[in-house]
Structure formats: structure tokens, C-alpha cells
Amino acid sequence: MRGNVISYLEMCQKEGASLQRGMNFRLKGHHSVILMSVRPNSPYRDEVQDDGAVLIYEGHDEPKRKGISDPKVLDQPERLASGTLTENGKFYQAAQGFKAGKKGPDIVQVYEKIKAGIWTDNGFFHLVDSWTENDGIRNVFKFKLVAVENVSAESAAEEVSSRFAERSLIxxxxxxxxxxxxxxxxxxxxxxxxxxxxxxxxxxxxxxxxxxxxxxxxxxxxxxxx
Known part of the structure; x- marks a missing residue:
């Protein structure tokens, strides 16, 4: 429920999965899940706008591995070396599909870390836009999500395109x-x-x-x- 204080373990139990990464597209074929933070030491620049009605979520970096010591100087990836879409790419294409009128908005459950060990359930959002921008060093993905009061089905991956959703606030x-x-x-x-x-x-x-x-x-x- 939106506004609930929740632990990491409770989040994982609620979603039926170990949330090891911040972006989880269509988790187990159902709604997507993202973990956000606007704390000063957060690795990504997430923003809450329009008095809590809109979330601008930043995509995620290349993971650290051999040959990559500082992911912050590299463009955020849309695809893996194999050509498979990253989570950035999956969210990006889903938002573009909605903008083009080809599908309903993807349903996204958002959890926010507010302090060490303390999370809040920010409820459901609709994914409505995506783009890339330069942060002064490299290109990053940005995703626009709109808070909604309810969804047609919590297990659904995307909303029925013709359904009117009452907007909400966090x-x-x-x-x-x-x-x-x-x-x-x-x-x-x-x-x-x-x-x-x-x-x-x-x-x-x-x-x-x-x-x-x-x-x-x-x-x-x-x-x-x-």
C-alpha cells in the first residue's frame, strides 16, 4: 500500500523475488519494479516532480567488471554485447511503444529508500515517456512515470490502453x-x-x-x- 514503511526482506516477499537490482522489467511476467532514492549519496539522479505526481527515474550504469573501473564515464547501455536489451532498453522501448499509441502504459511498482534499512512503498505508476540526455560526461537514460491511484490488475504487465487512470501523489x-x-x-x-x-x-x-x-x-x- 502506498505510504507503507517496509523492509528489504518484506519487499522481496511482496514481489516474490530477490530484488538484487534497481530496475526489474516485467518481473516474472507481471508488473515491473524499480527501486529509487533521492538521497544525497544516491548513485543515480532520481527526481520527484509536480508535487509528488511525477517521478523522473534515471537509468542504470554498466556493472563494474574487468576492464570497467568507473561506469560513470560510460554511456548507460541500451543493449548487452550480445545484442540483448538491458533493463534500460526494455523500459525505454516500452515507454516509446506507449507514446506511439501501440500499447497501454507499463505498470511499475516503486519502492523508495529513505534511510539505511528503511524503505517506503510508493505505490503504482504508469511508464509514459523515455529519452536519453547528456549529464555533462556521458549519455544517460531518463524515464517519466506518473503516480496512479490504482491499476486494473496488479499482476498485469501493462495497462489497458483505453482505461482512464486517476492520478495520485507520493x-x-x-x-x-x-x-x-x-x-x-x-x-x-x-x-x-x-x-x-x-x-x-x-x-x-x-x-x-x-x-x-x-x-x-x-x-x-x-x-x-x-
Missing amino acids: IPTSVKLEIWARDGGKCVTCGATDELHFDHILPYSKGGTSLKTENIRLCGALEGST
Whole structure:
């Protein structure tokens, strides 16, 4: 559920796979999964835009191996030496297929690392665009994902192209960290430290926002979510 605080093990159990990499295209034939971070020491430049409605996700580098000591000076790869698409290439082509009107948007589950050992479930997104840009040193992939309130089927790889999806928002990382520190990493009502989620005191439907810490609190599993 969007806003849940989750451990790495819980993420893997939820997805039924060991999430060893940050980009997982159509995991087990179902929705895709990406791991994001906007922390200062993050290896990639992910961005949250439009007050939490849009995620701009950066593609991933060549892995370090013999002959490659610094992947940050190399263009991010679209294909392996064998010609097989990398995860960058798979996500890129899926987004281009949607833009061309050939398919529905791919469904992507997003998890965000906010602190060491602390992740949040950022919910489902639609993959709607992709491009490459130069970061001053090399070319990198960029992917645009739009937060959606729900999907037609969580097990589906892509959305029905004619389906209208209600857009949603995610809580910015800076707000999450401020709330975590303010509430001491525990439920403000019962003091629980597990099964936590970020809860809106005033829901979106009644004018609530994800940008103000006074509208968000940490809640345990027994507390109702909005």
C-alpha cells in the first residue's frame, strides 16, 4: 500500500523475488519494479516532480567488471554485447511503444529508500515517456512515470490502453524524513515501531496535501489509513 514503511526482506516477499537490482522489467511476467532514492549519496539522479505526481527515474550504469573501473564515464547501455536489451532498453522501448499509441502504459511498482534499512512503498505508476540526455560526461537514460491511484490488475504487465487512470501523489522524501524524525520512527497513537505507514490527517479528497508535514503522521497497522 502506498505510504507503507517496509523492509528489504518484506519487499522481496511482496514481489516474490530477490530484488538484487534497481530496475526489474516485467518481473516474472507481471508488473515491473524499480527501486529509487533521492538521497544525497544516491548513485543515480532520481527526481520527484509536480508535487509528488511525477517521478523522473534515471537509468542504470554498466556493472563494474574487468576492464570497467568507473561506469560513470560510460554511456548507460541500451543493449548487452550480445545484442540483448538491458533493463534500460526494455523500459525505454516500452515507454516509446506507449507514446506511439501501440500499447497501454507499463505498470511499475516503486519502492523508495529513505534511510539505511528503511524503505517506503510508493505505490503504482504508469511508464509514459523515455529519452536519453547528456549529464555533462556521458549519455544517460531518463524515464517519466506518473503516480496512479490504482491499476486494473496488479499482476498485469501493462495497462489497458483505453482505461482512464486517476492520478495520485507520493509524499516527497524530505517530508518523509522530517516526519520520521519528528515522530521518532513510531506510531504517534500507539507507539508501535513496526508495520508503519505515512498517513494523511486530511485526505486528498478533502483538500489534504503531501507537501506539509502537519498534514502527515506515522501510523501503525491498527490505525486507519486515508
